[in-house]
Amino acid sequence: MSMHDEHPTITAYPDGPLLVRGAIDLRDADGNAIEQRRRTVALCRCGLSAIKPFCDGTHKPAGFRTED
Numbered sequence: 665m666s667m668h669d670e671h672p673t674i675t676a677y678p679d680g681p682l683l684v685r686g687a688i689d690l691r692d693a694d695g696n697a698i699e700q701r702r703r704t705v706a707l708c709r710c711g712l713s714a715i716k717p718f719c720d721g722t723h724k725p726a727g728f729r730t731e732d
């Protein structure tokens with residue numbers, strides 16, 4: 665099985681982003697394809713990233729918590 669056939673997985677990272685691994689079809693709100701440079705992408709779920717939909721690490725200094 666090639667990397668392209670790999671079943672995608674989404675891992676909810678504690679106090680951080682959603683890590684998406686595998687081949688996915690990522691689109692913006694208008695349905696346009698969003699270019700992915702890496703096989704693993706981190707999608708922001710704290711709402712504070714400056715590069716949405718991707719995580720830019722801002723969740724950490726912001727003190728974002730998923731378990732409170």
Ligand code: FES
Pocket residue numbers: 680681682707708709710711712713718719720721722723724
């Ligand atoms: S989850 Fe990392 S910046 Fe939002």
